[in-house]
Amino acid sequence: MLKPTRDRGTVLLMFPAAMLIVLVLGGLAIDVGLSQVRARELQSVAASSANDALASLDIGALRSDGQISFDRARAEMIVAQSVAAGPLPTATIDFVGIQADALGRPEFVVTLSLDVDLVIAPALPGDLETTRITRTESVTILG
Numbered sequence: 123m124l125k126p127t128r129d130r131g132t133v134l135l136m137f138p139a140a141m142l143i144v145l146v147l148g149g150l151a152i153d154v155g156l157s158q159v160r161a162r163e164l165q166s167v168a169a170s171s172a173n174d175a176l177a178s179l180d181i182g183a184l185r186s187d188g189q190i191s192f193d194r195a196r197a198e199m200i201v202a203q204s205v206a207a208g209p210l211p212t213a214t215i216d217f218v219g220i221q222a223d224a225l226g227r228p229e230f231v232v233t234l235s236l237d238v239d240l241v242i243a244p245a246l247p248g249d250l251e252t253t254r255i256t257r258t259e260s261v262t263i264l265g
């Protein structure tokens with residue numbers, strides 16, 4: 123017959139390691155959640171900026187001969203004002219312009235980027251203090 127072993131207290135040795143793992147995973151969940159919230163906000167700002175930038179279109183040319191043209195400097199100024207007035211004024215403007223969509227229709231495109239400062243990741247080993255998020259929104263121009 124086997125004698126029961128005296129392994130009392132081994133759980134006390136594993137508990138700090140398990141607690142450390144739970145804390146690290148919880149911290150990473152906070153950073154991922156923060157990044158997701160900022161990405162959604164940036165998407166919203168890019169969409170509203172693209173809508174606002176439609177004011178830079180040359181409506182006279184569009185009505186007379188169907189030609190789509192816009193004032194790039196005015197469009198960039200409108201987008202910059204829209205970004206500055208939004209919840210993420212530190213977002214950078216990467217692209218403002220007109221491109222063709224998959225069906226060949228012209229669309230006004232705005233691309234914004236944002237560096238998100240992480241909360242927990244800088245305390246962990248490695249070199250991750252910020253993450254860069256980029257979002258693009260477009261508005262189709264129907265003539």
